[in-house]
Amino acid sequence: MAPHRGGATRKELELEDLEAQARLVLDEAALEKEPLLTSSSFLEDGNENGKSGAPALCRLEVAIGGMTCTACSTSVEKAVLRIDGVSSATVALLQNKADVKFDPRTCKEDAIKEAIEDAGFDAEILSRTFMIDLVGNGNAAPPSKLTTTEMFKVGGMTCTACVNSVEGVLAKLPGVKRVTVALATEMGEVEFDPKAVQRRQIIETIEDAGFEAELIESEERDKVILTIGGIFEDDGTQVGELLSKLKGVRDFTLDVLLERAVVMYDPEVLKLRDIVHGIENAGAGRYKVVLPNPYTSYSPDKSKEVSSALRLFIASLAFSIPVFFITVVCPHVPFAYRLLLIHCGPFLMGDWMKWLLVTPVQFIIGKKFYLGAYHSLRSGSANMDVLVTLGTTSAYVYSVGAIFYGAFTGFHGRTYFETTTMLFTFVLLGKYLEVLAKGKTSEAIGKLLELAPTTAMLVTADSGNSEKETEIDAQLIQKGDRLKVVPGSKIPADGFVVEGSSHVNEGMITGEAALVDKSVGDNVIGGTINVNGLLYIEAVKVGRDAALAKIVNLVENAQMCKAPIQKFADYVSSIFVPVVVVLALSTWICWYLAGVLELYPDSWMPDGTNHFVFALMFGIAVLVIACPCALGLATPTAVMVATGVGASNGILIKGGDALERAHQIQCVVFDKTGTLTNGRPSVTTAKAFNGMTLSEMLAFAAAAEAGSEHPLARAVLDYAYHHLVFGGVPSTPKSPSRTRDFSWVKKCSDFKALPGQGVSCIVEGQIVLVGNTKLITEQGILIPQQAANYLREVEERARTGVLVTVGHDLRGILAVSDPLKREAAIVVEGLNQMGIRTLMVTGDNWTTARAVAKEVGIKECMGEVLPGGKAEVVKSLQSDGTVVAMVGDGINDSPALAAADVGMAIGAGTDIAIEAADYVLMRSNLEDVITAIDLSRKTFARIRLNYVFAMGYNVVAIPVAAGVLYPFFSISLPPWMAGAAMAMSSVSVIGCSLLLRLYRRPRLTEILDFQPQHRSRQ
Incomplete structure (x- = not known):
């Protein structure tokens, strides 16, 4: 069961004070706190359910008002630590919160609150959680694996350099065995030793590197997070007692304020439905237990990222428009221009206004880029943020310097504040469009998630011969449940039909357009649509074992895996930013020296500039036009779209x-x-030899094949069933290979399946072999000439001969046809x-x-x-x-x-x-072999085109920005225009990848296409 993922950040706290090390996953976006505690007085005697002296610990979170500095937080900590029974106290100054661990048997919550207030601060208890060890209840935890693999959401990555940075810092953590980070999906998969490193450390390491991190999926299948609606603080004892008495519950935490319970249980002893029903029954209908959607961990939610990018872009644009108006429009309006030249102290009005407008953009809106550059450089790498901050800071610092130079000398030279605002605006616009486009690449998973059934109709035996129907959450379906599926509804789980017949639309899973006949014994897939008949099915695979969950997981994992060609982009990105910085410095120095040495005329320089500024603009343009992001996105976006297109085609x-x-x-x-072949072989003819009747031979063959799952074995069983039970009727409503009814079959012992040859067993004291010629001859059994002639005739007609021996004599041959x-x-x-x-x-x-x-x-x-x-x-x-x-x-x-x-x-x-x-x-259709190869070829053609865009863009754009065309055509790129071009380069690469969504199967595979209303089952 995937953890609840309601918020943007998740922390998992290792509660080391407990022998059981109970784990609590917290939603920081819902309530930004580490410790959440429950009050459960039922454990205060320490002897409930045989847990004599079980360790108990409370964690209290307190909101504190009035703290202004570190000295205040230190005072609070000291005041709380002086209380008997308090084992630790941590005060977060910026969050204005305190986390207190204490023994509830010797310390009361009110005493902690009073101590804080006595120290001169306001205090309010936010939550309390009581955690216990239930191992003493006989539910010992299973031995832990050496490593565990978990998924983390990593936000804020923009290019391959960011990916390399995250992978690099995580790989250095002790206990981390493997790290894979995918840029397109913003997901990281980490395999680690939980004894050496904790989830919290992994999250903090990612955050220290300058990125957002959130635990979204764990391998722990025996943990469930339940939301309990209708529970009040006084109900904590009742629910806690219930959970502690349930056999199979290892440990749990209960937070009444958040209406949440985290339960660790043994799925072999206790079923999830029993836990849910137990809690709901305890409240006499007052409690409503809601489970988190298990597919939520796969759902690519870009809404927050999109809104954040849009908000930053609009804010930057709001400042950029007046700066652009002042810089470009006002000089052409005499009245407005005169206003800009008015002196405000030593500064001009126009310079003052631009400085005031640009500064918030540079340091507030641009804070994201500065932090990204800082963390990138601190981790030993460099990304696009470094280039953007270098370029904008250079323009900003020069402009501020020019203002002060004018104030002291009276020479008011040209400033370039518009470069900063326009650069940030266009870069943020590019990021916004990039996030939107990335969301399109992950739509395939979203469409798959829409297939997941939400409810099911459970059929159970009632008093007498009647049946009771109960609507339940689809997540509570258990293996073996009998479920009713009405026409037009989704099949709630993988299983097989036990009653009824219908046509089922499996196109959303298999890509097959035609309807499939379903009757007793046929397999059904959860999430598919029952079209026109009433079905009763028995659930076989549920939860993460279901076909839909596996498909979603497979597609997600595919998008996590890097194609080998990505190594090229990784290498180029690792050296890209340092090379660009060197090129920018070289450009600036070359143009500056060329000006000083008078290698170009002064007429080349715009009015109000000098050789230094003229060269600086070329250097900044080189910095901001280079784009490592396009390289990093070239492969993963194409792979992401291709895997989604493949899934939609089955x-x-x-x-x-x-x-x-x-x-x-x-x-x-x-x-x-x-x-x-179709994989549905059937026996066309059969012949007995050596004095045995056909019925006797088939009885021995059926006894042997009843233990095999091979298609040929099922064909032999069906033929024997029809002959022995129905007197040779060629078709009956039921067959034993589908209903698994073998009551008519002779008992066998010492059954052995011999791969590639057949089966052997003992029936009525005699060795029976059923298989191919190789199996029979290797056992030294002779094939009579009459049988050999019959076998040759069978094989020449492209039939498979199945030989049956009883004792040491060949007794029969069955001709099996598989069209x-x-x-x-x-x-x-x-x-x-x-x-x-x-x-x-x-x-x-x-x-x-x-x-x-x-x-x-x-x-x-x-x-x-x-x-x-x-x-x-x-x-x-x-x-x-x-x-x-x-x-x-x-x-x-x-x-x-x-x-x-x-x-x-x-x-x-x-x-x-x-x-x-x-x-x-x-679809089990061979046409898809060609489609798979063709899709791969078109995908890699698209990846190559992406690299042409990304590499070609930089190869062409950097020299143009450096001014190589200026001596010949007087063409130069202002830094803000270079920034706009850089922003659009990533969008063009993603757009190129998105064109794969228009993929259609090759014409060859459409030759045999037809449009029937439905087809027979496979």
Whole structure:
């Protein structure tokens, strides 16, 4: 369960005074305080629930009025520490708050408040929290892992230099094992040893580097933050007693003022729904428990950043307009110009007015840039803030100097205050547009989050044979729950249909436009739409295990991963700012010396300037026109948009590195069953041998295959079921492979699955083997000539022969047909047209493999290959540098998927295959193989174009700003215009990336497109 994320900053405090080290996550934006305490008198005797002498500690937060300096805060601390029972006191002068730890058995809250007031200050108790150790309740915490991985929101980053700065300072922390920071998503993933470094230290380190930090997601799946509506201060004891008595609760904190409880529990012993219902029942309906949305941690909320950027831009613009009017317009209006020349003491009215207007922009609105530059330089790096502050400060300092020079000498030279205001205004405008554009790149996750169901209709058995229906929060669904899904509603959880039939729209998850038939036994996906029938489903995967949560997490992680090409931008950005500063200084010195040495005529200089000022303007222009941000955004924004586009097309990409490798694919290796074929094999014919009847042979085969999940095993089971139970009826409303009803099957023992070969077991005291020819021959069992002839006929018709032996004799052969996917042949043809080599590798026999390969147009194939052998085939292809993609769906494909440069898992495949792959094709449609490769190629074409924009901009803009065109065409860029160009460069790169949202699947994949009302289930 993701922590609550209502505010902009989060701190997690390690309460070291408790043996259980209870953890409390605080929302600083809601209430800027570290310690929040509950008062729970039910523990004061120390013996509740067997917790004899359990350590107890209160933390009190007090608002203090009247403090003006450090001496005041010190006085308060000393006054509080003199009280018996107070173990620590910390006073924050700027926040006007005190954090006090004390033993409630020897110290009272009123005594602390009175001590502060006696010291001469006002005091008001804000909150109190009572924390306890429940380990004595028999709920021992599980052994902790060596490391934990958590997600942090990092705000204020503008370029790759900022990313490098954050990663650099975090990597230096003791206990930090790995750090990944993504500029586009403003997310940081940190793997660390919680014994060596605390979350608070990580957040503080990021903040010390000049950025905003917030904990947004933790690996702790056994912690939940509950908002309890309707609770009052007097109810704390009742709720605390309830939580302390619940078996499975490890520890908790309860803050009545914030109406919040943080509960650590054992999900194997206690379910979340039991906690929620327990609290609500304790209040006799007065309490309403609300859970935080588990998807909130993924939600990219840019609203605060957008409003902040807009506010700064408008404020700067408000000052810039009058400065521009005074500088540019007034000199052309005689009356206004005369007013500007009026002396106010030693200064001119115009200079006074511009100075007064510019100073707030420089030091108040521009504070953000100064702080960013300071923290950047302190961490040993340099970013865009350094360039902006150097440029604006140079113009400001010179202008102020010019005013004082005029006051003392009477020569009132030209000032450049407008440079400062215009620079800040255009840079802030660029930042505002950049934030808006960044928000567009993350819309894919937002659209996925909209699919998340909010409520579910739980069906439970009532008295007698009746059923009770209760609407519950979708987050409270538990595995095994029976749920009712009415037409038009969202399916609340992943599971399977136990009653009813309907058509389901799965397009929002899989990208499939057609409706899918669903009936008893079929799997359903949470978040999809039940169109026209009433369904009852059983929940199988809930919470973070659900398909939607995994998809959102996968897309988010993909956007976190850096593409290898990003290393180029990282390197350039690391040296960019120092190089630009050197170039700016060189420009200023060269132009200044050229003027002093009279290498250019004085007519080149504008009126009211000198050689120093003339050269300075070129130097400032070089400083502010250079833009490292565009370089840093070139790759991550394109990757972010591409992963979102892929997700909307049913293609999940697991990272920028996978996206980059895919555009280099030279060879695609296909598995057969479930990849080139539909993966829904069925037995077409069966024949018994050696004196055994067909029914007897099928009974033994079914007993063996009942323990297997292989598609061929399900086909054998269904055929045997139809023959043995329904007398050979070809189709029935239910099949055992879907309903999992094996009551009609003989009992077996010593079951073994033999990957790539088949299964073995003991039935009625006899060894039964069901599998391919290789399995039978390796066991030394002879295949009679009659059976061999039948097997050859089966395989020549592109069927798979499944052999059944009982004892040491071959007793039967089943011919299994798995139709090819309708798009298989054209996809192979399309890959060939793209210059990509195709192969097929299968565990099936050579004869069947050749027949299938010929039918789809694959010229190279390999049969009778074991799972490990598939990986070896991939490695052999890679030996000469070929970039290989593997497309598969089963457990036996996972080694090859992992070994390939790019692994593509069919979405209907196994979890293991999906875990091993780099791409997941949710539609189980081979057309998406071409789409994935094409999307990768277009993405990296876009990234290259971004780099052309970013590098070309700097390569062209810096010399122009330095004045190389001035001697020939008298063209120069005023610093404010250079700043505007710099601001627009980042926007142009992001805009170029956003054009990927217009991506459409290649024309080849549309050849077979059709628009039926619905299709049969897969």
